[in-house]
Amino acid sequence: xxxxxxxxxxxxxxxxxxxxxxxxxxxxxxxxxxxxxxxxxxxxxxxxxxxxxxxxxxxxxxxxxxxxxxxxxxxxxxxxxxxxxxxxxxxxxxxxxxxxxxxxxxxxxxxxxxxxxxxxxxxxxxxxxxxxxxxxxxxxxxxxxxxxxxxxxxxxxxxxxxxxxxxxxxxxxxxxxxxxxxxxxxxxxxxxxxxxxxxxxxxxxxxxxxxxxxxxxxxxxxxxxxxxxxxxxxxxxxxxxxxxxxxxxxxxxxxxxxxxxxxxxxxxxxxxxxxxxxxxxxxxxxxxxxxxxxxxxxxxxxxxxxxxxxxxxxxxxxxxxxxxxxxxxxxxxxxxxxxxxxxxxxxxxxxxxxxxxxxxxxxxxxxxxxxxxxxxxxxxxxxxxxxxxxxxxxxxxx
Amino acid sequence: xxxxxxxxxxxxxxxxxxxxxxxxxxxxxxxxxxxxxxxxxxxxxxxxxxxxxxxxxxxxxxxxxxxxxxxxxxxxxxxxxxxxxxxxxxxxxxxxxxxxxxxxxxxxxxxxxxxxxxxxxxxxxxxxxxxxxxxxxxxxxxxxxxxxxxxxxxxxxxxxxxx
Numbered sequence: 001x002x003x004x005x006x007x008x009x010x011x012x013x014x015x016x017x018x019x020x021x022x023x024x025x026x027x028x029x030x031x032x033x034x035x036x037x038x039x040x041x042x043x044x045x046x047x048x049x050x051x052x053x054x055x056x057x058x059x060x061x062x063x064x065x066x067x068x069x070x071x072x073x074x075x076x077x078x079x080x081x082x083x084x085x086x087x088x089x090x091x092x093x094x095x096x097x098x099x100x101x102x103x104x105x106x107x108x109x110x111x112x113x114x115x116x117x118x119x120x121x122x123x124x125x126x127x128x129x130x131x132x133x134x135x136x137x138x139x140x141x142x143x144x145x146x147x148x149x150x151x152x153x154x155x156x157x158x159x160x161x162x163x164x165x166x167x168x169x170x171x172x173x174x175x176x177x178x179x180x181x182x183x184x185x186x187x188x189x190x191x192x193x194x195x196x197x198x199x200x201x202x203x204x205x206x207x208x209x210x211x212x213x214x215x216x217x218x219x220x221x222x223x224x225x226x227x228x229x230x231x232x233x234x235x236x237x238x239x240x241x242x243x244x245x246x247x248x249x250x251x252x253x254x255x256x257x258x259x260x261x262x263x264x265x266x267x268x269x270x271x272x273x274x275x276x277x278x279x280x281x282x283x284x285x286x287x288x289x290x291x292x293x294x295x296x297x298x299x300x301x302x303x304x305x306x307x308x309x310x311x312x313x314x315x316x317x318x319x320x321x322x323x324x325x326x327x328x329x330x331x332x333x334x335x336x337x338x339x340x341x342x343x344x345x346x347x348x349x350x351x352x353x354x355x356x357x358x359x360x361x362x363x364x365x366x367x368x369x370x371x372x373x374x375x376x377x378x379x380x381x382x383x384x385x386x387x388x389x390x391x392x393x394x395x396x397x398x
Numbered sequence: 399x400x401x402x403x404x405x406x407x408x409x410x411x412x413x414x415x416x417x418x419x420x421x422x423x424x425x426x427x428x429x430x431x432x433x434x435x436x437x438x439x440x441x442x443x444x445x446x447x448x449x450x451x452x453x454x455x456x457x458x459x460x461x462x463x464x465x466x467x468x469x470x471x472x473x474x475x476x477x478x479x480x481x482x483x484x485x486x487x488x489x490x491x492x493x494x495x496x497x498x499x500x501x502x503x504x505x506x507x508x509x510x511x512x513x514x515x516x517x518x519x520x521x522x523x524x525x526x527x528x529x530x531x532x533x534x535x536x537x538x539x540x541x542x543x544x545x546x547x548x549x550x551x552x553x554x555x556x557x558x559x560x561x
Contacts (some may be wrong), residue, residue, distance in 0.1 A: 046532060047534075055542055220505075239483075331421075355458070355460075
């Protein structure tokens with residue numbers, strides 16, 4: 001018991017938020033210890049969506065697991081597809097064709113925009129700014145139409161394969177991306193107009209959820225949370241993959257370390273992603289999207305019906321218990337997903353299935369310092385701080 | 399930038415038993431349990447190396463390879479100063495699962511070690527809060543071990559029995 005005002009005593013109270021709460025976006029539970037309205041301790045309880053993806057990975061062939069990677073970060077499934085396929089390719093030593101690299105960069109950056117739009121919309125909605133949500137979701141819908149047209153699915157895309165893609169992009173892909181590039185800057189300007197210098201918005205989120213530079217490094221957070229604390233680290237710049245070393249873009253960094261600075265970083269990232277997409281579509285090359293080696297891709301139907309090699313390769317690729325072998329060895333390969341560093345650690349013993357498939361999920365690591373972020377803030381800030389981390393429960397629990 | 403050769407020299411000067419190999423993705427240090435805590439502190443605090451960032455902690459079970467020690471605990475480190483990654487592998491035998499915690503050096507290990515504990519059963523000695531994280535508190539067994547079946551051993555019933 002602690003005395004606050006003369007004659008008035010307060011007790012510490014335990015408040016349970018979740019597992020089902022409109023502002024937690026997925027099932028996770030927060031146990032907040034309150035003194036008055038101040039949070040003195042916050043403890044996340046996670047695991048409600050644990051699906052054993054890593055265990056399943058040891059029983060599935062490499063291409064089969066790609067369908068599971070969709071279900072991790074379901075706001076940007078293409079980034080997961082790309083990250084996993086790339087890790088396996090590096091372990092085998094496959095070099096994918098130029099066109100495939102361009103497509104991967106374009107899709108990854110468009111996914112980043114789509115992911116950030118959902119984050120922005122729901123983050124604003126949780127705090128009470130409903131208009132921005134509607135504007136953001138309209139633009140996200142354009143992207144999802146584009147993804148559906150390209151991959152065949154809005155959410156469970158499963159578009160990449162080891163060594164390339166399921167199929168080439170449709171003929172009007174370039175045109176559709178160009179249309180989006182033309183339309184999107186206006187939306188981004190509207191969103192900035194609605195929120196960035198909005199007095200209520202700034203009063204609401206400035207100075208809360210502070211994460212210092214030292215804590216950010218010590219807790220190992222990545223992505224916009226790390227850059228929002230003033231550290232310039234992005235896998236795309238520090239360990240360039242695909243064609244990122246040839247592209248001209250900047251990494252936004254903000255020093256304040258609060259919710260508002262994470263907001264600014266993510267908003268600027270959308271503009272940078274658009275810039276990357278624009279450069280890619282300008283010199284979008286022709287050519288194949290899969291590696292030539294038929295061990296790693298489904299052969300043309302013509303070959304399957306008329307040649308014995310084609311038939312063998314076809315069956316080797318699709319029959320249960322087969323699938324291409326991956327040379328023994330191990331690899332850690334990371335890509336920059338919308339939430340931060342998405343790493344895959346694979347250990348292979350030379351067969352068609354890995355003996356260990358580890359996902360290093362950005363959401364999981366970013367969520368660990370939640371207690372540090374919450375201490376001393378109000379209960380009502382919990383939703384704002386949670387929103388600024390953009391926790392995706394599927395990836396958090398795997 | 400620090401060269402891999404420099405890392406090798408620095409490590410072998412202090413820890414004669416640790417060996418550094420160059421894997422395609424990053425240099426890898428294999429270390430025995432005796433040297434492990436000092437090596438990690440050295441890697442973090444040495445001003446030239448300064449591996450101040452812990453990216454990942456996980457385990458690998460080599461039961462089917464019949465290897466001794468049975469487990470590896472794999473730490474992925476990163477140095478902001480040198481833009482260099484490093485993998486540290488610690489062999490752990492199935493009989494002695496006690497491992498010193500790294501959560502005092504890197505707080506990132508707090509949750510990552512909890513996950514490694516519930517999935518493989520490593521006992522991180524000195525960890526302030528070694529409870530299960532993703533799995534229910536009453537869960538029995540360590541699901542990412544190779545002798546644990548994919549379809550489980552009836553834990554669902556255990557959870558349902560909770561009143």
